[in-house]
Amino acid sequence: MPSADLIADSTLEAYLSEQLPSANAAEIESQLRNSESLRERLAVIIARRDVGQHGVGDIWRTARLSCPTRVDVGRFLEGSGEVEERDYIRFHLERVGCRYCQANVDDLRNSDRSETDTSKRRKRYFETSVGRLGHRPE
Ligand SMILES: [Zn+2]
Structure with missing residues (x-):
């Protein structure tokens, strides 16, 4: 199991876009529960993407992930x-x-x-x- 610090931003982006295989998504979710720094990184990515046209934060909220x-x-x-x-x-x-x-x-x-x-x-x-x-x- 990779430590939270080794999870790449691109992996988190894929997670937000629900493009990860479910086993990997589950892994990210458990890391999110355990790592405050990972949650911070994800919050930054959500904020950054919300500024763009995609509104990924909205998609994420709607999907009720985690x-x-x-x-x-x-x-x-x-x-x-x-x-x-x-x-x-x-x-x-x-x-x-x-x-x-x-x-x-x-x-x-x-x-x-x-x-x-x-x-x-x-x-x-x-x-x-x-x-x-x-x-x-x-
Ligand atoms: Zn919720």
Whole structure:
């Protein structure tokens, strides 16, 4: 397995254009998860190509390449999970600007809020019931 530093820009370009055999693309994806410097290089290439007519960043975003799972995104929002995974998801959301995953984030945040409301309501109900039982003499 070549180290991330040995991956040529032309290979990354081919990856973005989905011209790599799937085994090689999978290899790049796993390197991206582990190497911050590789992610930086890819971000630069995306930015450079976005300036051109091709809008490769858009193609990449549309194809949802290397999207984390909804479970991974949920862990990311909770602040748990491996550091490498968190860095990758942050890169994916902020640098790649994946709209699909951003929608997942919004959705997870909303459902999280309503869950919290429900447990608050339950707690209030419970406290009211306890209150009705009256105080025991100490
Ligand atoms: Zn995504």
